[in-house]
Amino acid sequence: MRAKSFTLFLGLIGTWLAVPAAMAALHEASPHDAPSTAATSNPSSRFDEKAALTLSQGVIGKEVGNITLTTVDGHQVHLSDFRGKPLVISLVYTSCYHICPTTTQYLAKVVRTARDVLGPDSFRVLTIGFDTPNDTPEAMRRFAQDQNLNIPQWEFLSADARTMQGLTSQLGFVYFSAPHGFDHLIQATVVDAQGKIYRQVYGMNFDTPLLVEPLKELVFGAPTTPSLFSGLSNKIKLFCTVYDPSSDRYRFDYSIFMGIIIGLTSIGAVVFFLIREWRRGRRR
Numbered sequence: 252m253r254a255k256s257f258t259l260f261l262g263l264i265g266t267w268l269a270v271p272a273a274m275a276a277l278h279e280a281s282p283h284d285a286p287s288t289a290a291t292s293n294p295s296s297r298f299d300e301k302a303a304l305t306l307s308q309g310v311i312g313k314e315v316g317n318i319t320l321t322t323v324d325g326h327q328v329h330l331s332d333f334r335g336k337p338l339v340i341s342l343v344y345t346s347c348y349h350i351c352p353t354t355t356q357y358l359a360k361v362v363r364t365a366r367d368v369l370g371p372d373s374f375r376v377l378t379i380g381f382d383t384p385n386d387t388p389e390a391m392r393r394f395a396q397d398q399n400l401n402i403p404q405w406e407f408l409s410a411d412a413r414t415m416q417g418l419t420s421q422l423g424f425v426y427f428s429a430p431h432g433f434d435h436l437i438q439a440t441v442v443d444a445q446g447k448i449y450r451q452v453y454g455m456n457f458d459t460p461l462l463v464e465p466l467k468e469l470v471f472g473a474p475t476t477p478s479l480f481s482g483l484s485n486k487i488k489l490f491c492t493v494y495d496p497s498s499d500r501y502r503f504d505y506s507i508f509m510g511i512i513i514g515l516t517s518i519g520a521v522v523f524f525l526i527r528e529w530r531r532g533r534r535r
């Protein structure tokens with residue numbers, strides 16, 4: 252019950268922070284440098300951060316289709332190839348020289364924190380370039396090299412314009428060309444192992460639990476095997492993996508679990524004693 256309450260509390264915090272975080276993402280976008288050819292989802296409209304946020308939240312619970320993307324080596328992959336584990340998707344454009352690199356670096360920091368506690372193979376990450384005329388496989392390769400992100404199970408991908416239109420629509424990601432480059436939400440999408448959108452995380456420097464908590468729920472919430480022991484172990488890990496704000500790290504705290512066991516044992520002893528005394532009273 253405490254774990255569910257804590258998760259609900261984090262969810263409420265995330266919702267409360269979503270509007271200002273999304274607005275901050277837009278306001279921070281001004282240093283973006285304009286690409287040579289601007290791709291846009293709707294060039295005739297102005298960016299409305301409130302409408303964009305509503306659209307982004309509206310896709311939660313929906314399944315992402317089997318879209319074909321291209322790796323930095325020119326090989327084609329499908330989103331279905333990444334099912335079976337939670338997935339984090341971040342959309343950037345490579346001609347951005349400030350916000351997108353900074354956002355990616357911060358995402359990498361949180362990803363490392365998450366994998367320290369969830370396991371190195373617990374989830375995958377995709378960074379996808381949405382400026383299709385410019386975000387070629389080679390451009391995505393240079394972007395990854397510039398960020399020095401040689402992190403396992405983190406792919407940098409590109410797509411053609413039609414594919415990108417379908418992907419951004421499914422992810423609830425809206426972007427518009429602007430004099431400085433693009434106006435858009437800074438958004439990381441968490442997708443569950445079955446391909447359904449589970450959570451949206453906004454902002455360039457978001458609180459670590461906003462991304463790690465939904466990943467923790469997905470990794471520890473449902474065992475990958477029907478083993479009773481595996482399921483119980485994951486439930487204990489889910490409850491006992493706690494965030495330490497002072498170090499910005501996660502740790503296992505089994506004292507919580509032991510405290511619950513001791514508490515339940517004490518309550519059981521009291522109930523047993525009361526039932527025994529009640530039965531004795533009836534015999535008298």
